[in-house]
Amino acid sequence: MKKLKERLANLLESETPSLFLDRDGVINIKKELDYVRNWDEFRFIPGVIEALRFLSEIFKRIIIVTNQRGVGRGFMTEDDLKDIHDKMLKIFAENSVRVDKVYSCTCDPEKDPDCYCRKPSPRMAYLAKDDFPEIEFANSVMVGDSPKDVEFGKKLGMVTVLLGNNKEPEADYIFSDLFEFAEYVKLVLGRKG
Numbered sequence: 001m002k003k004l005k006e007r008l009a010n011l012l013e014s015e016t017p018s019l020f021l022d023r024d025g026v027i028n029i030k031k032e033l034d035y036v037r038n039w040d041e042f043r044f045i046p047g048v049i050e051a052l053r054f055l056s057e058i059f060k061r062i063i064i065v066t067n068q069r070g071v072g073r074g075f076m077t078e079d080d081l082k083d084i085h086d087k088m089l090k091i092f093a094e095n096s097v098r099v100d101k102v103y104s105c106t107c108d109p110e111k112d113p114d115c116y117c118r119k120p121s122p123r124m125a126y127l128a129k130d131d132f133p134e135i136e137f138a139n140s141v142m143v144g145d146s147p148k149d150v151e152f153g154k155k156l157g158m159v160t161v162l163l164g165n166n167k168e169p170e171a172d173y174i175f176s177d178l179f180e181f182a183e184y185v186k187l188v189l190g191r192k193g
């Protein structure tokens with residue numbers, strides 16, 4: 001545990017600490033067995049904006065990587081998804097939150113066997129690295145609420161954080177929500193907040 005904390009501390013103090021975030025269940029409330037299909041259905045998880053405002057100061061790059069198979073399955077369109085993300089990013093900007101880019105994997109692997117962007121595939125992280133070459137995966141944290149997110153982060157050598165009650169023994173850290181993760185980052189950095 002001490003080693004892990006040390007690794008996180010070193011990562012946070014590196015040149016370009018980067019944060020990869022899953023969306024549903026991390027930023028907004030996940031709909032069980034359904035998709036968030038439009039902005040009216042999008043609800044921020046309490047404390048997320050405050051957490052991200054702090055994390056924006058610490059992480060040089062913040063990237064959202066989200067599987068949105070609902071598009072591939074025809075429950076929503078690419079435009080619906082873009083509208084959700086445009087409005088989400090606008091609220092972030094108004095609240096001093098910096099998210100550098102959102103990557104979505106919209107294919108449905110059942111219809112599209114060549115779909116290779118879907119997490120746990122690391123594809124979206126490589127796209128982010130193309131856009132932001134300064135990102136170093138070894139100095140990155142992946143935060144998600146599903147074992148797929150942990151697997152994604154592990155493949156890339158990131159520190160992995162699992163949110164929620166899902167007890168995934170493979171994750172480096174488990175917290176209840178993004179706010180709790182941000183509080184831990186403060187602790188590691190020795191800041192009082």
Ligand SMILES: [Mg+2]
Nearest residue numbers: 022024025145
């Ligand atoms: Mg999720």
